[in-house]
Amino acid sequence: MIFQPLTAGLLALCSSTFTSASVIPPLANQGVLNYADHANTAHDIDADSVTRPSWFTSTLMARRLLALSPNGVISTTFPSQIPAWSRTPAEVAGLPIGLREYIADCDGILPEYLSHGDNGDPTILALRIATTFRNTAAGSNLSLEIDWWDHLSEAGAVYPGLPPSPAALPRITLFGYLDPLPELSGIAAVNLEKCFLRSHPDAKYWLPGTPGSPHASFWARLVVTQVYWIGGFGDVQQIGWMNVTEWKGIRRDGSLAGVGDGRGWEDVRLPGEKHPAHGAL
Ligand SMILES: *[C@@H]1O[C@H](CO)[C@@H](O)[C@H](O)[C@H]1NC(C)=O
Ligand SMILES: *[C@@H]1O[C@H](CO)[C@@H](O)[C@H](O)[C@H]1NC(C)=O
Numbered sequence: 001m002i003f004q005p006l007t008a009g010l011l012a013l014c015s016s017t018f019t020s021a022s023v024i025p026p027l028a029n030q031g032v033l034n035y036a037d038h039a040n041t042a043h044d045i046d047a048d049s050v051t052r053p054s055w056f057t058s059t060l061m062a063r064r065l066l067a068l069s070p071n072g073v074i075s076t077t078f079p080s081q082i083p084a085w086s087r088t089p090a091e092v093a094g095l096p097i098g099l100r101e102y103i104a105d106c107d108g109i110l111p112e113y114l115s116h117g118d119n120g121d122p123t124i125l126a127l128r129i130a131t132t133f134r135n136t137a138a139g140s141n142l143s144l145e146i147d148w149w150d151h152l153s154e155a156g157a158v159y160p161g162l163p164p165s166p167a168a169l170p171r172i173t174l175f176g177y178l179d180p181l182p183e184l185s186g187i188a189a190v191n192l193e194k195c196f197l198r199s200h201p202d203a204k205y206w207l208p209g210t211p212g213s214p215h216a217s218f219w220a221r222l223v224v225t226q227v228y229w230i231g232g233f234g235d236v237q238q239i240g241w242m243n244v245t246e247w248k249g250i251r252r253d254g255s256l257a258g259v260g261d262g263r264g265w266e267d268v269r270l271p272g273e274k275h276p277a278h279g280a281l
Contacts, residue, residue: 051236056246056260057268058231058238062172063120063250064265065146067105070199072146073098074124076135099132101125102203103144106195107221108252111188114181119248121221122174125196125203128216136178144222147171154272159233168232169271175226181219183208192219224248232271 053061075098082093102125108118122144126133136142148155149166159168184192189209197204206213227247231237249259252266 052238053231055238055243056263058229059227059242059246060250060260060263060265060268061170061231061270062227062229062242063247064268064270065148065170065172066120066122066174067252067265068270069103069105069146071100071102072122072144074101074132075143075145076132076140078135079138079140097131097135098145099130101130101132101144102196102200103146103222104196104199106192109191109195110181111184114188116221116223116248118251119224120250121176121179121223123192123196124178124220124222125200125207126178126180126218126220127206128218130215133178133220141175141177142222143176144174145171146174148270151270151272154274155270156272158271159236170232170237171230173228174222174224175228176222176224179221179223181221184219 075096077094077096078088078092080094082088082090103122105120106123107116107121109115110123126136128134128137132142148169148171152164152166152169155164155169157164159165162168193204193207196207204210206215206217208217208219210217224244224247227242227244228240229242230239246255246259249256251264253264254262255264
């Protein structure tokens with residue numbers, strides 16, 4: 001990857017950053033570090049400005065990303081044997097398919113007997129007819145990719161010397177299995193609907209049990225078993241597998257005993273977020 005800096009100023013900014021930032025070990029395959037090839041040491045940038053967040057801070061950012069994301073791409077695999085009567089081509093047997101679905105971070109409002117304690121298992125509104133949920137019904141596990149790429153205009157340029165770049169913004173993939181929730185009634189159903197409809201007002205037409213709904217649906221959650229994080233470019237952000245105990249132990253306003261340093265996902269911000277989000281959710 002070769003980036004052409006737009007101005008001499010940017011060139012100086014980026015090149016001096018990486019020639020002086022010896023605290024950051026260059027990573028193989030991080031083409032961005034080739035910036036240093038254009039060395040121009042007219043300016044000096046504090047090396048701290050390119051220090052990676054800790055893994056725990058990154059996990060807070062990841063939980064915040066889940067909390068703020070209304071949708072994500074769920075990947076499932078088609079069954080290895082596709083029935084002859086099916087309209088699905090036999091050739092896609094066993095292949096993965098990624099489809100965007102509505103999600104919400106509503107586990108914390110489920111009734112106590114059902115909730116996983118607000119542990120970062122996303123809530124999903126599943127349509128029985130949808131390919132994603134036909135695949136899970138046939139035994140597929142799943143992964144869910146969510147990202148911050150829609151926020152490029154607020155985030156602006158986050159990487160020294162590079163124009164605004166989606167590749168510099170966080171994304172995450174949650175691996176696990178689908179756990180259909182039992183039918184809810186009364187206040188439990190109302191609370192979950194309220195939580196979900198906050199980010200998906202249109203989904204009221206196909207909530208579980210809605211009379212006249214065009215499609216039968218059910219509530220489910222993704223039980224997270226592994227978490228893969230790409231915080232941005234690897235010299236300034238973490239990239240890799242997260243500690244699932246930390247992922248599950250983080251809450252909005254803190255974390256479980258033995259996890260992290262007392263902060264919750266409300267204590268971090270994603271690129272471009274300006275105002276404290278308290279009250280905004
Ligand atoms: C789904 O994942 C579980 C572990 O979470 C595993 O035991 C099972 O074999 C997986 N199913 C498939 C179809 O790969
Ligand atoms: C994951 O985090 C927990 C809680 O901080 C810690 O006890 C555990 O050792 C960590 N696991 C790994 C593999 O680092």
